[in-house]
Amino acid sequence: xxxxxxVRTSPIPGLLQEATQAxxxxxxxxxxxxxxxxxxxxxxxxxxxxxxxxxxxxxPNTYRSGQGLLVLRLGVSEFLLEGRHPALTRIGAVAPGLHxxxxxxxxxxxAGTGTGxxxxxxxxxxxxxxxxxxxxLALTVLAGIGVTxxxxxxQGLPCYLLWCDYSHGPxxxxxxxxxAMETGGYVTVPSGSAGLPDGKxxxxxxxx
Numbered sequence: 774x775x776x777x778x779x780v781r782t783s784p785i786p787g788l789l790q791e792a793t794q795a796x797x798x799x800x801x802x803x804x805x806x807x808x809x810x811x812x813x814x815x816x817x818x819x820x821x822x823x824x825x826x827x828x829x830x831x832x833p834n835t836y837r838s839g840q841g842l843l844v845l846r847l848g849v850s851e852f853l854l855e856g857r858h859p860a861l862t863r864i865g866a867v868a869p870g871l872h873x874x875x876x877x878x879x880x881x882x883x884a885g886t887g888t889g890x891x892x893x894x895x896x897x898x899x900x901x902x903x904x905x906x907x908x909x910l911a912l913t914v915l916a917g918i919g920v921t922x923x924x925x926x927x928q929g930l931p932c933y934l935l936w937c938d939y940s941h942g943p944x945x946x947x948x949x950x951x952x953a954m955e956t957g958g959y960v961t962v963p964s965g966s967a968g969l970p971d972g973k974x975x976x977x978x979x980x981x
Contacts, residue, residue, distance in 0.1 A: 783807055783879070783942070799887035799957035801927075802950060805880035805934065806942065811861060814851040817870035822852065825860035835908050836923060845910055845921065853921070853936070879942030883949065884932035887956045892933070894952060900924070900931075916948040 783806035813822075822829045822844065828837035830846035837844045842856040853876060854861065864873040883891070892900050895916040903909070903924050911922045921936040937945055953959040 800883060800885035800891070800953045800959035801932075801962050802953065802959050803882040803962040804946070805882050806878065806939075808855055808880065809857055810876040810878060810880070811854045811864075812852070812874045812876045813854060813864065813871070814848075814874070815870045815872045816850055818850050818852055818872075821860075821864070821871055825858070827854075827858060827860060830908070834910050834912065836910055837908065845923075847912070847921070877939040878936045879939050879945065880934065880936045881946065881949065882932065882934055882962075884927045884930050885959070886930060887953060887959070888931055888933060890956045891949065891952045895948070896922075898922075916945060918945050920945075 783804050819829050826840060827842055828839040828844055830837045830844060833846050833848050835846055840858055842854055842858050845853040845855075847853055864871065889900060892898070892915070896913055898911055898913055903911075905924050905926055913920060913922055915922070915935065915937075918937050918941045923934045925932050925934070950959065
């Protein structure tokens with residue numbers, strides 16, 4: 774038995790192509806949906822990650838980065854993994870109590886001076902007091918859609934990674950890009966370019 778292959782499609786390729794025409798502005802937007810992504814849950818999930826040398830967040834609603842992975846702890850025994858690591862190819866062969874599953878997420882990256890205004894219009898979180906060094910994540914609602922949200926910094930500017938249900942991707946992209954145009958405009962960045970959006974230069978310094 775092998776581990777499930779992460780879905781590597783995006784719900785918004787046509788919208789993204791149209792958005793490249795927008796040009797200029799105070800925000801960067803990027804579609805991260807094509808990244809390698811896997812869900813892992815079960816009573817042995819944390820132990821498997823630890824023995825595999827993968828950094829494990831010590832409590833729910835936090836994340837760690839390192840060993841080529843971004844690791845989100847969504848609950849006591851549930852994780853979202855992004856990136857590549859040799860251990861992930863053998864997850865399906867380990868003992869009961871470990872359940873890998875594909876993650877069909879839409880994932881977006883936002884950065885720039887306009888992100889604060891946009892988020893205040895769409896979400897009730899207090900983003901001003903959110904310290905990226907805490908490595909915390911938020912399970913919240915943005916523009917009426919349930920999302921998982923991380924805050925970091927890119928080139929000295931605030932940035933955010935978010936994940937939502939695949940089917941909500943087009944609506945969320947349209948909403949965010951429309952509001953971005955109203956708050957100074959935006960540019961799109963192809964996934965994986967200039968260090969985006971794999972976490973390098975975004976998250977607090979940690980083991981590589």
